[in-house]
Amino acid sequence: MNKSGNTQIETKVLNVTIHSNPVLKNIDIQIPAKQLTAIIGPSGCGKTTLLKSFNRLLEIQDNVKIDGEIVVDGINIMSGGLNVPDIRKKMGLISQKPYPLPMSIFENVAYGLRIHHGKNAKELAETVQKCLQEVGLWNEVKDRLNDPASRLSVGQQQRLCLARAIAVQPEVILCDEPTSALDPIAAQQIEKLLLKLKKDFTVILVTHTLRQAKRVADYVIFLYFGKVVEQGSAVEFFTNPKNPETKAYLAGEIS
Amino acid sequence: MPNNIRNVFKHKLLIVGILSLFLSFIFLFIFNDLFLFALFLILFIILLIYNFVKVTRKLYDTLGTRLMLFVTASMIFLFFLLLIILINGSIDILQDQSLSELILSSTWKPFSGEFGLFAVIIDTLIVTAVSMLIAIPISVLSAIYIAEYAPKKFRKIIRPFIDVLAGVPSVVFGLCALLVFVPLVRDDIAPFFGNTISSGFGLFTASLILSIMVFPIIISLCVESFNAVPIALKEASLSLGATKWETVKKVIFRASGPGILAAIFLGFGRAFGETIAVAMVIGNQELIPKSLFGPGQTLASLIASNYTEVSSIPILASALIFVALILFVVVLIFNLLGYLVLRRASKRWKY
Amino acid sequence: MNKRNLEEKIFLGLMLASVFIVMGSLILIVTVVVLNGVPSLSLEILTQTSEGGFYLGGGGGFLNAIVGSLLLALPATGLAFLFGITIALYLQKDFLNPHIANFIRLCLDILWGVPSVVYGVFCLTIMITIGMAGGSLLFGIIALTLLEIPIITRCIDESIKMVPIGLKESAYSLGSTKFETAVKVVRRQAMPGIIAGVLLGFGRGIGDAASILLTVGDSNYFPSSISDQTAALPTMILNLVSMPDQVVQNKAYAVAFVLLMIVLLISILTRYLTKKSSKHIIK
Numbered sequence: 001m002n003k004s005g006n007t008q009i010e011t012k013v014l015n016v017t018i019h020s021n022p023v024l025k026n027i028d029i030q031i032p033a034k035q036l037t038a039i040i041g042p043s044g045c046g047k048t049t050l051l052k053s054f055n056r057l058l059e060i061q062d063n064v065k066i067d068g069e070i071v072v073d074g075i076n077i078m079s080g081g082l083n084v085p086d087i088r089k090k091m092g093l094i095s096q097k098p099y100p101l102p103m104s105i106f107e108n109v110a111y112g113l114r115i116h117h118g119k120n121a122k123e124l125a126e127t128v129q130k131c132l133q134e135v136g137l138w139n140e141v142k143d144r145l146n147d148p149a150s151r152l153s154v155g156q157q158q159r160l161c162l163a164r165a166i167a168v169q170p171e172v173i174l175c176d177e178p179t180s181a182l183d184p185i186a187a188q189q190i191e192k193l194l195l196k197l198k199k200d201f202t203v204i205l206v207t208h209t210l211r212q213a214k215r216v217a218d219y220v221i222f223l224y225f226g227k228v229v230e231q232g233s234a235v236e237f238f239t240n241p242k243n244p245e246t247k248a249y250l251a252g253e254i255s
Numbered sequence: 256m257p258n259n260i261r262n263v264f265k266h267k268l269l270i271v272g273i274l275s276l277f278l279s280f281i282f283l284f285i286f287n288d289l290f291l292f293a294l295f296l297i298l299f300i301i302l303l304i305y306n307f308v309k310v311t312r313k314l315y316d317t318l319g320t321r322l323m324l325f326v327t328a329s330m331i332f333l334f335f336l337l338l339i340i341l342i343n344g345s346i347d348i349l350q351d352q353s354l355s356e357l358i359l360s361s362t363w364k365p366f367s368g369e370f371g372l373f374a375v376i377i378d379t380l381i382v383t384a385v386s387m388l389i390a391i392p393i394s395v396l397s398a399i400y401i402a403e404y405a406p407k408k409f410r411k412i413i414r415p416f417i418d419v420l421a422g423v424p425s426v427v428f429g430l431c432a433l434l435v436f437v438p439l440v441r442d443d444i445a446p447f448f449g450n451t452i453s454s455g456f457g458l459f460t461a462s463l464i465l466s467i468m469v470f471p472i473i474i475s476l477c478v479e480s481f482n483a484v485p486i487a488l489k490e491a492s493l494s495l496g497a498t499k500w501e502t503v504k505k506v507i508f509r510a511s512g513p514g515i516l517a518a519i520f521l522g523f524g525r526a527f528g529e530t531i532a533v534a535m536v537i538g539n540q541e542l543i544p545k546s547l548f549g550p551g552q553t554l555a556s557l558i559a560s561n562y563t564e565v566s567s568i569p570i571l572a573s574a575l576i577f578v579a580l581i582l583f584v585v586v587l588i589f590n591l592l593g594y595l596v597l598r599r600a601s602k603r604w605k606y
Numbered sequence: 607m608n609k610r611n612l613e614e615k616i617f618l619g620l621m622l623a624s625v626f627i628v629m630g631s632l633i634l635i636v637t638v639v640v641l642n643g644v645p646s647l648s649l650e651i652l653t654q655t656s657e658g659g660f661y662l663g664g665g666g667g668f669l670n671a672i673v674g675s676l677l678l679a680l681p682a683t684g685l686a687f688l689f690g691i692t693i694a695l696y697l698q699k700d701f702l703n704p705h706i707a708n709f710i711r712l713c714l715d716i717l718w719g720v721p722s723v724v725y726g727v728f729c730l731t732i733m734i735t736i737g738m739a740g741g742s743l744l745f746g747i748i749a750l751t752l753l754e755i756p757i758i759t760r761c762i763d764e765s766i767k768m769v770p771i772g773l774k775e776s777a778y779s780l781g782s783t784k785f786e787t788a789v790k791v792v793r794r795q796a797m798p799g800i801i802a803g804v805l806l807g808f809g810r811g812i813g814d815a816a817s818i819l820l821t822v823g824d825s826n827y828f829p830s831s832i833s834d835q836t837a838a839l840p841t842m843i844l845n846l847v848s849m850p851d852q853v854v855q856n857k858a859y860a861v862a863f864v865l866l867m868i869v870l871l872i873s874i875l876t877r878y879l880t881k882k883s884s885k886h887i888i889k
Contacts, residue, residue: 020564057490090495099487102509111505115610161491168495250292284735316680327710328694330755334713336730339651344731393624400621416875420632422806422869424813426840427862430847431638441677467631474628500614521719528721530816531840555816558723562820564732572734579727583720590716 008033008172009054010203014068016049016058023049025226027068031219036203037193038217038234040210041249045225047206051174054204055091056084073171089116092165092173092201097181098157100149101164105141108149108160112168131163135193155186162193172202179212191216210250214238222246269321270328272302277332285343341583344576351570357577359510363541363557365564370574374543378551381535382458383526385547386465390526391519394470398477403503421471429535432464437536445548453548456538461553464532471521480514481507513600520593523584530555554578636866643863646856652864656826656837661849669863673828674836677743678818679811682750686811687804689751690758697763697791701767718756723816726747730820741823742833749817749856754807761806764801766792797883802876809872813865815840839865 007030014027023046031037039047043081052058053066056077069076077087089112101108109128117123128145133139137159137172141152149160160180165173175194179187195216213234214218220237222229222245230243241247279295348357352370360371380527401413440463441455484507508515538550539560552560558575565572654667693714697707729749738745769792777791793800823835825844839861846858 046328052490053495057494060486060489060493085493085496085498088494092493093490093494095487095490097487099485101488101491101506112497115495115497115501164491164495174494184338283755284732320701323692323701326689326692327696327702330689330759331710331713333752334717337717337724340728340731341724346729350649383692396617396624397622397628400618400625404618404621405625413629415877416629416632419870419873420628420635422809422813422873423632423635424815424840424865426813426815426843427635427639427865430843430858431635434638434642435634435848470631498610498614500617501610511628526721528719528723530721531819531844535844555721555723558727559816559819565730565734574731576727576731579724583724586721587716588721590719591712594712594715596680 006033007031007202008073010068010071011053012071013071014050014053016046016053017051017065018061018062027228029221031202031204031221033202034198035199035218036198036205036216037219037221038213039204039206039221039223040122040208040213041223041229044209045223047208047223048176050223051176051204051206052093054145054172055093055175056090057088057093058086061182089168090171092162092168092170094158094161094173094178095176096152096163096177100152100157100160103149104146105149105152105160106145109167113137113165116168126247127167128163131167134166134197135159135163136189137163151185155182155189158182158186158190159193162197166197166201170201172204173197175203175205177206177208179207196238197231200204222249224249256579267605269302269325270300273325273328273332275299275302276329277336280336281339284340287563338583341576341580344573345580347570347573348577349573351573357574361542363552365561365568365571365574368570370571372557372578374541375552375554375557377543378458378537379541379553379555381525382461382465382522382551382553385459385462386469386526387519387523389462390466390469390473390522393466394473394522395477395515396519397470398474398481399503399507401474402478402481402515403499403507417471417474420467421475425468425531426535428464428468429532432460432532432536435458436463440548445546448548450546450548452460453546454550456536456550457544457546457548458537459547459553461551461556463534464536465526466527468529468532469526472525473518473522476518477511477515478509480518483512483514513596517593517597520589520596524589527589528555528582528586530559534559546596554582623674637864639859639866642856642859643724643866644860646860647863651857651860653829656842661845661854668837668842668857668864670826670828670862671837671839671842671861674743674825675812675839676820677829677836678746678750678822678838679808679825682747682754682811683804683808685747685751686754686758686807689755690762690803690807691793691800693755693759694762694766698766698792711760714760714763717752718760721816722749722753722814723820725752726817726820728752729817738833741821741835743755743822743829743836744832746818746822746836746838747832749821750811750814753817754811757810758803760806761803762796762800765796765803768799780874798880801879805872805876805879809869812868813840816842819844823880 009029009031011027011029015022016024027050039050041047049058053070054072058064058066066078068078070078072087072090101111103111106128109131110124113124113127129138129142132141137156140156141147143178149157152160158181162173173194178194179190182190191212194205197203198218205213205216217234219232220234221231222237222243224245230246232236232242237246238250241250269514275295276299279292279299283292283296348370351368357370357372358376359373361374362369362371363375395549401410405413437455437460439451439455440457440460443453445455487505488510489502492506493499499503533553534556537552537556538544539548539552539556540567541552541557542550544551558578561571561575565575632684652672653669655670656666656668693710696702697710702710714783726749729745729752731744733741747805773791773795818838822838822841824841825835825837829836843858843861843865846861849855
């Protein structure tokens with residue numbers, strides 16, 4: 001249980017079934033606000049599924065059944081009648097492989113702004129600049145904002161996706177193994193960025209490298225075959241794990 | 256690349272053999288020289304036998320592979336043979352009439368020796384344009400629905416509809432157009448636009464049936480393009496709070512733009528070259544009608560309507576071959592454009 | 607309902623309307639053909655030839671057209687298949703440089719898009735040169751073969767392209783030659799696509815009118831030799847429709863009904879055979 005700070009996201013008895021296979025079983029977790037939470041566990045254990053359930057992106061696939069509650073800031077986002085795009089706006093998502101939209105660098109960042117906030121050109125340009133500065137891309141791209149985003153390096157593209165995500169002022173940033181496709185230097189840049197961003201946003205990071213979690217996490221959730229084995233503050237988790245499976249995973253016996 | 260050219264030269268004898276086969280056909284059809292035809296044919300057979308007899312080891316494999324090369328090469332030669340024979344057949348009419356007479360004159364009276372194609376060309380362009388104008392929005396909208404909005408069960412039902420529609424023979428389309436669209440245009444549509452003298456046989460009727468024939472082509476290609484957009488891209492847009500429609504408008508369209516364009520080119524080619532269905536309802540008059548509901552003739556339907564007279568007017572055959580050549584070249588250009596568009600696009604957006 | 611959702615709802619309405627137009631077109635065609643064709647159907651019309659007054663309102667049937675169409679489409683499809691599978695196998699990376707292969711694919715795609723009337727004119731030209739201007743079964747078959755080769759080849763090609771390379775590598779590592787692998791392993795894996803392609807080609811061959819209009823002439827009897835003229839289903843429809851008598855015209859719908867049934871049969875057969883031959887393939 002997290003004692004310092006409020007809970008931003010809480011799930012109650014969350015069960016997710018895909019193609020009749022239970023992927024997430026009875027998930028009860030609490031994610032603290034304005035901290036970096038790492039979701040760790042071996043590959044294929046449902047980490048990405050859990051992440052994508054937070055912004056209801058899971059539903060766009062066929063044969064997905066979601067039961068249970070996901071409470072964000074006190075509201076159960078799974079209840080009927082809610083405006084899904086608005087829910088999604090609160091959560092930014094960056095994926096394993098950066099997917100820049102098929103537009104220019106400027107338009108990529110401006111995409112969400114145009115949809116939600118109307119088109120005041122001056123405001124748009126200012127916000128785009130601010131976001132690009134936040135992620136440390138501004139100096140590299142300020143002279144070629146109208147170039148296609150596909151011309152950037154993979155590391156730059158990932159930072160662009162971050163800029164794009166924070167432009168719509170979400171409360172939470174969901175990261176699905178964001179550094180696995182990057183070289184070590186670019187990966188380090190992203191990690192530093194996430195640490196910086198957690199001051200303003202709640203960051204949830206799915207990673208399957210223990211070392212990365214040790215480096216950046218404030219709070220850790222350990223997922224094993226669709227079940228939450230242990231969750232807690234990073235310090236406690238890594239120095240004093242309570243569960244035998246956790247101990248085995250940390251010791252490298254299971255992967 | 257150099258390595259493969261070297262491999263090709265290993266089969267020199269076979270290449271020479273195919274070349275002589277090709278030459279023999281040219282001598283037969285273009286120069287009508289039976290002696291040289293026979294000569295090269297025999298040469299080809301000799302080379303073929305020699306080539307195969309030479310092989311003693313791995314007989315089966317080499318035989319098989321060389322057979323495949325032979326067949327494939329013949330196919331390519333056939334492509335060029337088609338072109339050459341069409342060009343050769345058009346020589347007569349091109350010598351008889353100047354190109355400007357053929358293309359710019361509107362008078363088509365084969366019995367008087369007049370072969371002006373201008374009216375027919377204009378009619379073809381009008382009919383194709385109108386049918387595409389009808390078909391493109393309907394097809395693209397349907398494709399979006401099928402790819403992005405339709406529930407799985409509905410998708411399963413629509414699929415066979417499109418496949419069957421694609422397989423219906425053009426005569427059957429023409430027959431239905433005859434029974435349904437001709438009276439519809441004559442009694443309802445034309446009077447609605449102030450035209451009370453239309454017989455129902457005309458450019459618009461042809462466009463109507465053409466657009467139905469083009470639906471399956473554009474729809475299936477567009478659906479393929481839409482489905483090829485990586486799901487992560489859609490997720491990226493949705494996770495920024497965009498609605499499904501905004502994602503379609505701004506992301507999916509852009510990402511599959513080349514595919515849509517290629518589909519349109521292909522559909523255009525089909526509409527341009529359709530012969531039978533158009534010939535049954537267009538009125539078969541080689542003139543530019545005063546209204547869209549008046550009779551006309553397209554390049555393709557011209558061939559169907561006039562081929563019977565070929566025995567009485569020899570040069571008419573050459574004229575019709577020339578029209579076929581035009582059809583071939585136009586379709587070739589549009590297919591090429593579609594291919595280039597797709598290739599250029601795959602280089603630009605790499606996912 | 608805000609502006610964003612309103613726009614989506616309007617376009618959703620337009621999309622549904624478009625889908626219904628498309629589906630409605632097919633329903634319209636089937637309905638027209640069935641309603642007009644079935645009344646004119648009878649055992650007589652399916653089992654007799656068109657000699658003696660069929661075109662003039664008398665008895666008889668269009669069996670000669672059915673037989674003619676089969677005698678045209680079956681050999682053409684068979685030949686096109688032989689060409690098709692040979693070329694499609696050869697286009698794979700194992701045999702041919704990808705640049706050349708893609709050029710050939712482009713040529714085939716262009717040939718697929720060429721209007722069938724061009725193939726008819728091509729054969730007509732050859733016929734005139736040789737001096738056989740009357741039309742014959744032979745040239746009808748040639749025209750249809752040319753028409754079907756691109757279709758069958760590209761379909762088989764696409765199907766073979768999807769064979770996982772690991773499968774072929776396993777075969778090679780067991781000592782199989784390229785040609786053997788092609789014939790024994792690849793063919794089985796690509797079988798569903800091959801079947802689909804062949805049936806598609808056959809459907810095209812039996813229904814196409816423009817290519818055989820110029821090349822097979824017409825006849826009231828079964829063709830007795832390959833140089834005979836012959837009737838065919840599409841050309842019979844055209845003949846009947848141009849007759850002045852309404853009753854005779856209606857018989858055209860009966861022929862169209864038979865054609866449509868063949869097309870539907872092909873569709874169903876494709877689905878069934880594809881499923882059946884997918885049993886053995888590795889996913």
